[in-house]
Amino acid sequence: MGALRRLTVEQQVGLLFVTLFGLLALVTIVAVLRALRDDTDAEAAAARRAILHDLRAVWVGAVLFWIAWASGAFVATLLFALVSFIALREFITLTHTRRGDHRSLIAAFFVVLPVQYVLAGSRSFNLFSVFIPVYAFAALPILGALGNDPTRFLERTAKIQWGTMVCVYGMSHAPALLLLDFPRHEGRGAFLVLFLVLVVAAAQVAQHAAGKRLRALPAARQISRSFTWQAWGLGALAGGFVGLLLYWATPFKAGQALFMGFAASGAGTLGELVMNALKRDAGVRHWGGRPTVTGAVGLLDRVAPLCFAAPVFFHSVRWYFGV
Amino acid sequence: MTLPEATGLLLAFVARLITGAQGHWQGSPPKAEQRIYFANHQSHFDWVLIWAALPRDLRAATRPIAARDYWTATPFKRWLTSEVFNAVYVSRQRAQDEDPLEPLAETLRHGDSLVIFPEGTRSSKGVPQPFKAGLYHLAEQFPDVTLIPTWIDNVQRVMPKGEVVPVPILCSVTFGAPVALQPGEDKAAFLERARAAVLALRRGG
Numbered sequence: 001m002g003a004l005r006r007l008t009v010e011q012q013v014g015l016l017f018v019t020l021f022g023l024l025a026l027v028t029i030v031a032v033l034r035a036l037r038d039d040t041d042a043e044a045a046a047a048r049r050a051i052l053h054d055l056r057a058v059w060v061g062a063v064l065f066w067i068a069w070a071s072g073a074f075v076a077t078l079l080f081a082l083v084s085f086i087a088l089r090e091f092i093t094l095t096h097t098r099r100g101d102h103r104s105l106i107a108a109f110f111v112v113l114p115v116q117y118v119l120a121g122s123r124s125f126n127l128f129s130v131f132i133p134v135y136a137f138a139a140l141p142i143l144g145a146l147g148n149d150p151t152r153f154l155e156r157t158a159k160i161q162w163g164t165m166v167c168v169y170g171m172s173h174a175p176a177l178l179l180l181d182f183p184r185h186e187g188r189g190a191f192l193v194l195f196l197v198l199v200v201a202a203a204q205v206a207q208h209a210a211g212k213r214l215r216a217l218p219a220a221r222q223i224s225r226s227f228t229w230q231a232w233g234l235g236a237l238a239g240g241f242v243g244l245l246l247y248w249a250t251p252f253k254a255g256q257a258l259f260m261g262f263a264a265s266g267a268g269t270l271g272e273l274v275m276n277a278l279k280r281d282a283g284v285r286h287w288g289g290r291p292t293v294t295g296a297v298g299l300l301d302r303v304a305p306l307c308f309a310a311p312v313f314f315h316s317v318r319w320y321f322g323v
Numbered sequence: 324m325t326l327p328e329a330t331g332l333l334l335a336f337v338a339r340l341i342t343g344a345q346g347h348w349q350g351s352p353p354k355a356e357q358r359i360y361f362a363n364h365q366s367h368f369d370w371v372l373i374w375a376a377l378p379r380d381l382r383a384a385t386r387p388i389a390a391r392d393y394w395t396a397t398p399f400k401r402w403l404t405s406e407v408f409n410a411v412y413v414s415r416q417r418a419q420d421e422d423p424l425e426p427l428a429e430t431l432r433h434g435d436s437l438v439i440f441p442e443g444t445r446s447s448k449g450v451p452q453p454f455k456a457g458l459y460h461l462a463e464q465f466p467d468v469t470l471i472p473t474w475i476d477n478v479q480r481v482m483p484k485g486e487v488v489p490v491p492i493l494c495s496v497t498f499g500a501p502v503a504l505q506p507g508e509d510k511a512a513f514l515e516r517a518r519a520a521v522l523a524l525r526r527g528g
Contacts, residue, residue: 085491089343093493099483105490 004248012249013191017066020198024062028055057302058201065197068178069190074121076190077175081117083303088113088167090300094282095159100149104140104160112136113168120176125318128176132169137161166271167300170307173314180314182251182323191249192317196264198246199239200309203265204272207235224276232269239265251321264313271308275301327406331382334407338368338375342481342494346376349524350500351471353378357436360385360498361458362473363451363521364440366482368489369475373438374408376496383409385436388427390415411437424460431465438473441517445484451521454514462504462513472499472517474524497524 004012035048064083068076092105112132119128141157177196178189211231219229243261247254279301317323324332338344346353362373370387377385389410395401404410411430413423422428430437439461441454462470477494502520504513 089341089491089493092491093477097480102483102486102490106488109491110488 009191009249013069013194016191016194016246016249017069020062021066024055024059028059031055061197061302065194069194073175073179073189076178077117077121080171080175081113083299084113084117084168084171085109087171087300087303087307088163091163091167091278092160094278094300095163097156097159098149098151100147100151101144101156101160103147104143104157107140107143108136108160108164108168112140112164116168116172117175120172120179123179123181125176125180128172129315132164136164140164166304166307170311171303173310174306177310177314177317180317180323182321192313195243195246195250195261196309196313197306199243199261199265200268200305202242203235203239203269204305206238207231207269210234220273220277223280224273227273227276232266235269236262236266239268256320260313260316263316264309267312268305268309271305272301274308275304327402330403330407334371335375335379335382338371341489341491342368342372342478344372344375345493345495347495347497349497351469351498353381353498355381355384356469357431357434357467358385358469358471359431359436359458359461360438360471360473361441361454361517361521362438362475362496364442364445365475365479366445366484368478368482369440370408370438372475372478372494373473373496381436384434385438386411386430387438388413392416424457427457427461428464431461431468436468441514449479451518454518456510456514458517459504459510459513466504469501470503470517472502472520472524473497474499474521476525499524 004015007015031048031051035045035052064079068079088109097105116128116131119125119131140160144153144157144160174193174196177192180189180192208226208231211226211228214228214230216228216230218225219227219232240258240262243264244254244258246261247257250257250260252260335344360373362369374382374385374387387404387408387410389404389408389412391412391414393400394404394410395412404412411426413426414421427437427439439458441458442452443455444452446452458470461468474497475494476497477492480490480492481494482489499520502517508516
């Protein structure tokens with residue numbers, strides 16, 4: 001680990017990407033070979049197809065992160081802003097807004113979202129942290145009230161605010177991490193984003209696998225049949241463990257990396273549960289890849305854990321290290 | 324590439340960015356044959372959405388209908404409708420001896436496809452209003468033209484009547500199986516059948 005710590009940031013991140021893509025390639029080859037095998041068990045075949053589908057999403061995500069890292073902070077911020085836009089579009093599609101919400105929706109999409117990413121890009125982190133929870137949350141209901149429609153006003157306002165919070169505020173912390181400067185660790189931001197994504201992904205995979213094996217009682221049966229506290233704990237622990245494995249490239253000490261990984265991935269997988277609740281509320285059973293009525297293809301599903309983990313991670317780091 | 328072509332591509336890109344503009348072809352593949360797409364009408368955005376959902380090489384030969392008095396009022400509107408979208412102009416004020424369908428018939432004789440909204444006006448109720456007779460007369464005059472029912476979903480949320488800035492919300496355009504006028508079929512029966520064909524494409528409803 002000592003040798004790894006002495007590498008430059010570029011070398012470290014490069015090494016990580018090579019490892020990541022290598023592992024992905026390996027997993028993909030195995031999955032494709034297994035999918036080729038002639039099988040009479042329809043259920044297993046369907047499960048394999050689902051794995052291939054998820055793998056494709058992981059590939060797209062990994063390539064996106066690689067582009068974001070290789071092309072610098074500006075392009076990365078723009079890329080995350082676009083993902084944020086698409087996620088919010090999906091969120092708003094699934095909630096039932098009314099005509100009177102038109103102006104607040106326009107404000108959320110075309111004012112709040114760009115301003116938040118400009119603040120992230122210009123490293124104005126103090127205003128960045130309060131812009132949505134304070135200013136946007138005051139402005140959106142005002143616009144809603146001016147929409148002159150009292151029907152389910154609180155509910156509609158809450159939905160728009162909450163969508164903005166998750167899809168814009170949460171997501172914008174990923175590029176903010178990229179731009180966060182640690183004393184004596186310049187340029188490590190890119191690594192922090194990668195750290196975050198990897199621990200959250202590890203936690204999701206571990207939680208999924210544990211949920212299948214353990215067959216414990218679901219914590220909230222109406223929302224998700226697969227979410228159990230045991231699986232969640234194992235997932236978060238796996239996230240912490242991956243964080244520990246990666247500590248050599250972070251500004252953290254080993255224990256701190258473990259804790260940061262645990263906290264971020266725990267928040268992320270709980271975020272997934274919240275998205276499940278939202279899905280049920282909107283009457284959507286399956287998002288992943290299957291086009292629904294309006295063609296919501298499930299990007300929100302995939303980014304939700306990140307949207308929950310990123311702010312927790314970002315603010316913990318800022319608070320703890322005083323940067 | 325000319326300016327109108329570039330504008331068209333830009334508009335299609337914006338429509339896709341804002342609404343996804345997903346085209347679902349159910350029962351009729353996208354094909355370069357002469358067609359009339361008839362759809363429910365909820366917003367000014369409808370035409371752009373159908374147009375963006377069509378494959379690029381079908382767009383040039385598929386023409387919308389524009390009200391002459393409104394869409395030729397300023398040079399920009401005229402340029403947009405005639406150069407970019409190649410629209411067919413119709414007059415809303417009917418002269419005594421003029422057949423209001425004549426410009427449409429002329430277009431079809433030319434071999435182009437049309438997109439029409441047979442309700443005649445934008446409805447915001449979700450369920451299309453009864454169809455106007457124009458569709459029947461066109462079907463009668465041009466039996467070789469394929470009639471494709473089309474359902475546009477969600478677009479009323481993107482741009483409600485009276486608003487100008489669209490809100491990004493996912494929409495889909497579903498193209499159904501062709502509806503043909505049966506020999507000896509009554510006008511009202513055909514129009515109702517066509518309307519039902521459009522409505523049947525609404526998923527989950």
